[in-house]
Amino acid sequence: MKALVKKEARPGLSLEDVPEPEPGINDVLIKVKRTAICGTDLHIYNWDSWAQKTIKVPMVIGHEFVGEIVDIGANVNDFNPGQIVSGEGHVVCGRCRNCMAGRRHLCSSASGIGVDRQGAFAEYLSLPMSNVWEHRPGINLDIAALFDPLGNAVHTALQFDLLGEDVLITGAGPIGVMAAAVCRHAGARYIVITDLNPDRLQLGLTMGATRAVDVRSESIEAVQAELGMTEGFDIGLEMSGNSIALNDLIANMCHGGKLCLLGIQAESAAVDWNAVIFNMLTIKGIYGREMYETWYKMSVMIDTSLDISPVISHRLAYGEFDEGFKAMRAGTAAKVILNWE
Numbered sequence: 001m002k003a004l005v006k007k008e009a010r011p012g013l014s015l016e017d018v019p020e021p022e023p024g025i026n027d028v029l030i031k032v033k034r035t036a037i038c039g040t041d042l043h044i045y046n047w048d049s050w051a052q053k054t055i056k057v058p059m060v061i062g063h064e065f066v067g068e069i070v071d072i073g074a075n076v077n078d079f080n081p082g083q084i085v086s087g088e089g090h091v092v093c094g095r096c097r098n099c100m101a102g103r104r105h106l107c108s109s110a111s112g113i114g115v116d117r118q119g120a121f122a123e124y125l126s127l128p129m130s131n132v133w134e135h136r137p138g139i140n141l142d143i144a145a146l147f148d149p150l151g152n153a154v155h156t157a158l159q160f161d162l163l164g165e166d167v168l169i170t171g172a173g174p175i176g177v178m179a180a181a182v183c184r185h186a187g188a189r190y191i192v193i194t195d196l197n198p199d200r201l202q203l204g205l206t207m208g209a210t211r212a213v214d215v216r217s218e219s220i221e222a223v224q225a226e227l228g229m230t231e232g233f234d235i236g237l238e239m240s241g242n243s244i245a246l247n248d249l250i251a252n253m254c255h256g257g258k259l260c261l262l263g264i265q266a267e268s269a270a271v272d273w274n275a276v277i278f279n280m281l282t283i284k285g286i287y288g289r290e291m292y293e294t295w296y297k298m299s300v301m302i303d304t305s306l307d308i309s310p311v312i313s314h315r316l317a318y319g320e321f322d323e324g325f326k327a328m329r330a331g332t333a334a335k336v337i338l339n340w341e
């Protein structure tokens, strides 16, 4: 089969012929239909220090996908060929304390598809049945391919009650703008999104933000005043991975405000801890998605008019992957879909 492989320990990716995976007794074999490129894939493509530490070559990469089940292992009863599915990219151990208690998203030793084990940028993917999510009938395949990153946005945005609340989102990347759409869907009042990239700020507005702020030329404080806000934001979602943005967020929260940190910060990132203390802020780190509550929420929100389609900037055939990665590197892409059919 064809697959996008990190073949050698250096920048780039190559389209290779590799053996089809053989599903075990607890696995399903999926014929991949669409995939999407994630920032993680870009790290692997660029072969940065994280990728060098993490990826054992050769590795088929990719974890954002949708496909059709074509075969099932002997122990699999709940899935059948023909079903349209995506999958949770973290394969959990099943035996640690959290797994045993049913908190699988908190597994102490999960392995990631397309990172620690063979991934989804391929014609076929074998996945444990416990990681399979069946889509509702009629789902748009491009949208279905985005359930993994949409799950990050949903998992982050829905940590705290949003109804009637004012939300500040720092970073209008794909996840930030999808979070804006989720906050709108969930009944937030004002949704202010920040970035430095005018195209991304515009996308944030398209997807439901009340106000987009280019932090190079405008202050968030001034925008609060313009909106008639007097006490600061109730909810903050850090989705840039930038420490200046993190401190902007902390500085603009109300007393007792709640912050969710999804963006991956540099190790040296400094935080104004006294603002956290004096303003009695709650900070929660967010990773991945919840198995399978986030997946359920995504499915029903997509079913009830949550529209994330504007986040798709490119639709390419898998052979055109280099074009997709180049657009991601240049910052001119939001989500890039690769078609494997």
Ligand code: NAD
Residues within 6 Å of the ligand: 039, 152, 170, 171, 172, 173, 174, 175, 176, 194, 195, 196, 197, 200, 215, 239, 240, 241, 242, 244, 245, 261, 262, 263, 264, 265, 286, 287, 288
């Ligand atoms: P992205 O890099 O495409 O978007 C980040 C955006 O932040 C960019 O548009 C950038 O211009 C903007 N930005 C940079 N500095 C800023 C500043 N000072 N103020 C406001 N905006 C600023 O990333 P993404 O794919 O949307 O993901 C968002 C973040 O979440 C990334 O840091 C990513 O690594 C992280 N992430 C975490 C998880 C997790 O499980 N915790 C999962 C997926 C992604």
Ligand code: ZN
Residues within 6 Å of the ligand: 092, 093, 094, 095, 096, 097, 098, 099, 106, 107, 108, 109, 110
């Ligand atoms: Zn576990």
